[in-house]
Amino acid sequence: MIMLEIKGVKKSYGEFQLDCSLNVEKGRITGLVGENGAGKSTLFKAVLGLISYDAGEIKILGKTQEELSEKDKEELGVVLAEAGFTGYLKGKDAEAVLDRLYPKFEAEKFHQMCEEYQIPLNKFIKEYSTGMKAKLNLIIALTHQAEFLMLDEPTAGLDVGAREGMLDILRAYMEEKPERSILISSHISSDLEHLCDDIYVIHKGKIVLHEEMDTILEKYAVLKVSEEQYRAMDKSYLLKEKKEVFGIACLTNEKQYYMENYPEIVVESGSLDQVILMLTGGERG
Numbered sequence: 001m002i003m004l005e006i007k008g009v010k011k012s013y014g015e016f017q018l019d020c021s022l023n024v025e026k027g028r029i030t031g032l033v034g035e036n037g038a039g040k041s042t043l044f045k046a047v048l049g050l051i052s053y054d055a056g057e058i059k060i061l062g063k064t065q066e067e068l069s070e071k072d073k074e075e076l077g078v079v080l081a082e083a084g085f086t087g088y089l090k091g092k093d094a095e096a097v098l099d100r101l102y103p104k105f106e107a108e109k110f111h112q113m114c115e116e117y118q119i120p121l122n123k124f125i126k127e128y129s130t131g132m133k134a135k136l137n138l139i140i141a142l143t144h145q146a147e148f149l150m151l152d153e154p155t156a157g158l159d160v161g162a163r164e165g166m167l168d169i170l171r172a173y174m175e176e177k178p179e180r181s182i183l184i185s186s187h188i189s190s191d192l193e194h195l196c197d198d199i200y201v202i203h204k205g206k207i208v209l210h211e212e213m214d215t216i217l218e219k220y221a222v223l224k225v226s227e228e229q230y231r232a233m234d235k236s237y238l239l240k241e242k243k244e245v246f247g248i249a250c251l252t253n254e255k256q257y258y259m260e261n262y263p264e265i266v267v268e269s270g271s272l273d274q275v276i277l278m279l280t281g282g283e284r285g
Contacts, residue, residue, distance in 0.1 A: 001026040002062070003148045003181040009046055009056035018042050018053075018205040024148075024183045029174065031196035031213075032185040033276060039205040040185040044080060044152040061148070074102055077146030079137045079154045091121035091128075091136065102144035110143040117165070130157035138166055142173055149173070151184040155191055163188070167195050189272040193217075199272065203280045211253075213272075220270030221255035222278060224248075229265055233258075240278045251278035 004024040011018040018039045024030045032040055045051045047058055049065040058065065061072055089097075091114065098105050114121055117135045125133065138154050149170075155163040174180055186192055192199060192213075199216065201209040211220075225233065226247040237254035251270070252258060259267050268274070 003060070004047065004150075004183060005057075005059040005062075006043070006047065007057045009043070009053050009058060011042060011046060011051070011053045013042075016042075016205060018046075020202070020205070020207055021056075022200050022207065022210075024181050026181055027179050028197040029170070029182040029184065029195055031192035031199045032183065032202060033189050033192055033199060033272070034185075034187065034202035035280070036187050038187075038202045040187075040202060041080070041152055042205075043202070044150060044185065047150065048078065048080075074104060074144065075147040077141030077144065077149040079141050079149075079151040088124065088126065090124055091119055094125070094136070094140065095121070098140060098144065104145045106143045106145065110139060113139045113143065113169075131159070131162050134158055135162070135166065138169060142169065147177075147180050149180070149182045149184075151182065153185055153187070155186060155188065163191055167191060170195065189276055193272045201276055201279055208279050209275070215253070216270060216272055216275055219253050219255055220275050221252055221258070222268045222270060222274050223250040223252060223258055223262075224266040224268065225250065229262070233262055233265070242278060242281060249278065251275065 002023050003026055004022070006020055006022040009018065009020050016039070020039070020043055022032070032043070034040055042051070046053045047060065060068060061075065063072065095107065095110055098110070099107060114136075117139065119132055119136050119139065125136070128136065134154060134157060138151070141149055141151065155166055158166065170182060170184070174182065184192065184196070196213050198210065198212050200207050224244070224246060230248045230250070237252050237257055238250045239253060240251040242249045255267060255269065258265065
C-alpha cells in the first residue's frame with residue numbers, strides 16, 4: 001500500500017518553483033534530502049493542506065485531503081520545522097491538549113519519554129532550548145500510535161549526540177510495528193544515510209534523484225580522472241561531471257564497471273553526501 005502519493009505537484013513563489021512527484025510505501029522509511037530552501041518544507045505544507053498548490057494531486061492513505069476522516073488523521077504523526085505548541089503553554093499543558101485531541105494518546109509513554117529525554121513538563125515551552133523543543137515535537141508525534149509519521153527537519157538545531165538519540169527513537173518506533181511508515185526530511189544527509197530505505201534528493205524545487213539507500217552505498221561512486229583518462233573512458237554510465245583541480249570528478253551508479261575496466265582510475269565509494277554534492281553542483285554527463 002502507498003501511504004503517501006504525490007503526483008506532479010506544482011507550487012510557485014516568485015522565482016521559486018516546486019515541481020515534485022514522490023511516494024512513501026507501507027513499512028518503509030523514505031528520506032527527502034536537500035539544502036535549505038530546496039522546497040522540503042513547502043512540500044510538507046502542501047501535503048498537510050497548510051498551503052494550496054497550483055497543480056497535481058496528493059493522496060494520504062489513498063485519500064485526498066478532503067476525503068480524510070478524523071479517524072484517518074489520527075493515524076498521522078507530524079513534526080513541522082518551526083512549528084509546535086505556543087511557548088506560553090507548559091509541557092504538561094501540551095499533554096492535556098493531546099489527551100483531548102487523540103483518543104489513542106498514550107499518557108504513560110508520553111511521561112516516560114519526557115523523563116528519558118529530560119523534558120521539564122513544569123516549565124514554559126518558550127524557556128526550552130532548541131533541542132528540547134525538537135524532542136518534545138517528536139515525542140508528541142510518537143505517542144498516539146500513529147501509523148505514518150511525516151517529519152520535516154526533526155533534527156534541526158540539535159548536536160550530533162542529540163540527533164543520534166532522535167534517530168534511535170525512530171528506529172525503535174519502526175521495530176515496534178514494522179508496517180508503519182515514515183517520511184523524514186533533512187538537510188543533513190548523514191542523518192538519513194543509516195536510517196532510510198530509499199531517498200529522494202530535492203534541488204531547487206525538483207527531485208533530481210530517487211534511489212534505494214543500499215544502491216547508493218553499493219553502486220554509486222565518484223571517479224577522479226585526468227583530462228586524458230576522461231577522453232579515453234566509456235562515458236555511458238556517468239550521471240554528472242564536475243571540473244576539479246586534478247581534472248574531472250564523475251558521478252556513476254556503476255562503480256563495479258569502472259573498477260573492473262579502468263583499474264588505473266581513482267574510485268571513491270559514494271556517500272549520500274558526495275552523491276548530493278555532485279548532483280546539485282556538477283554538470284550533466
